[in-house]
Amino acid sequence: MATIAERRSLASRLRRWEGLPYWLVLPTLAYLALFFAWPMIQSFELAFREEGVWTLDHLRTMKNDLRFGEAMRFTLLLIVVIVPVQFVLAIGMALLVNAKLRGRGIFLYIFLLPLAISDLAAGIVWSAIFTETGYLNTILQRLGFLETPYIWLNPLEEHQLLFAVVMAEIWRSTALIMIILVAGLQGIPRDYTEAAEVFGASFFQRVRHVILPMLKPALQVALVLRVILAFEVFATVIAITGASTTVLAAEAWRWQTSNFDSNVAAAYASLILVLSVVSAGLILRLLRTPSERLLR
Numbered sequence: 001m002a003t004i005a006e007r008r009s010l011a012s013r014l015r016r017w018e019g020l021p022y023w024l025v026l027p028t029l030a031y032l033a034l035f036f037a038w039p040m041i042q043s044f045e046l047a048f049r050e051e052g053v054w055t056l057d058h059l060r061t062m063k064n065d066l067r068f069g070e071a072m073r074f075t076l077l078l079i080v081v082i083v084p085v086q087f088v089l090a091i092g093m094a095l096l097v098n099a100k101l102r103g104r105g106i107f108l109y110i111f112l113l114p115l116a117i118s119d120l121a122a123g124i125v126w127s128a129i130f131t132e133t134g135y136l137n138t139i140l141q142r143l144g145f146l147e148t149p150y151i152w153l154n155p156l157e158e159h160q161l162l163f164a165v166v167m168a169e170i171w172r173s174t175a176l177i178m179i180i181l182v183a184g185l186q187g188i189p190r191d192y193t194e195a196a197e198v199f200g201a202s203f204f205q206r207v208r209h210v211i212l213p214m215l216k217p218a219l220q221v222a223l224v225l226r227v228i229l230a231f232e233v234f235a236t237v238i239a240i241t242g243a244s245t246t247v248l249a250a251e252a253w254r255w256q257t258s259n260f261d262s263n264v265a266a267a268y269a270s271l272i273l274v275l276s277v278v279s280a281g282l283i284l285r286l287l288r289t290p291s292e293r294l295l296r
Contacts, residue, residue, distance in 0.1 A: 046266035094181035123239025155244035184218025
């Protein structure tokens with residue numbers, strides 16, 4: 001029989017272990033507070049205050065900016081076009097990597113190569129492909145498809161600029177989504193897909209009715225991350241289009257470096273933050289798992 005003192009000692013040790021997870025999370029919370037929360041607070045203060053007075057003048061300046069509408073439209077167009085295409089490609093790539101195929105590791109290494117390249121470098125690479133004397137025109141001329149170089153990046157044709165940026169972003173960042181989806185696929189027991197196969201389900205039926213529903217948590221993470229990063233696209237657009245078009249992040253940079261107005265730059269940054277948070281909330285709500293619906 002344990003004495004009362006021993007029982008109290010055991011209870012004390014258990015209470016200490018119950019609090020251990022919170023102590024382990026504390027460094028991460030401190031890091032987020034110092035490098036994310038505090039800068040965001042400072043950004044909002046710059047956007048809504050001037051000389052100690054709260055004001056909406058900086059938001060009005062942003063809204064009346066000649067390039068604000070263009071930046072908003074092009075940013076939203078990028079998200080609408082890039083995200084669906086990337087997810088279809090990423091799911092296909094993830095299924096290929098997760099399949100029991102000989103040499104699947106080679107596919108993984110090939111898919112991951114673009115992740116080693118920065119945004120700016122990717123933009124420069126694709127600019128070299130699409131310029132008038134670039135690789136694409138050179139190949140098409142040698143194959144006889146073109147007699148004279150075609151202007152792929154016409155500043156007056158927004159759809160051409162959009163296509164070039166979309167291609168660069170899909171090439172550069174699809175692998176990031178694929179990695180998350182591969183991790184999610186590896187967490188799905190093969191018993192489910194094998195049982196569906198035994199009952200005569202085709203490959204696409206297994207993907208639609210078995211794999212995708214069980215992949216929702218990974219899809220949530222990947223979609224939230226991709227949409228947030230899409231709102232922050234900057235270097236790729238500048239490298240490919242120059243000043244022909246713009247995005248929200250580029251306008252924040254322009255107001256900070258060219259117009260030397262930190263307040264309006266902070267207003268643009270705050271708008272990007274708000275759009276990112278709202279989009280993340282909508283994604284998490286629309287892609288709720290059955291267990292999350294029960295909790296609500």
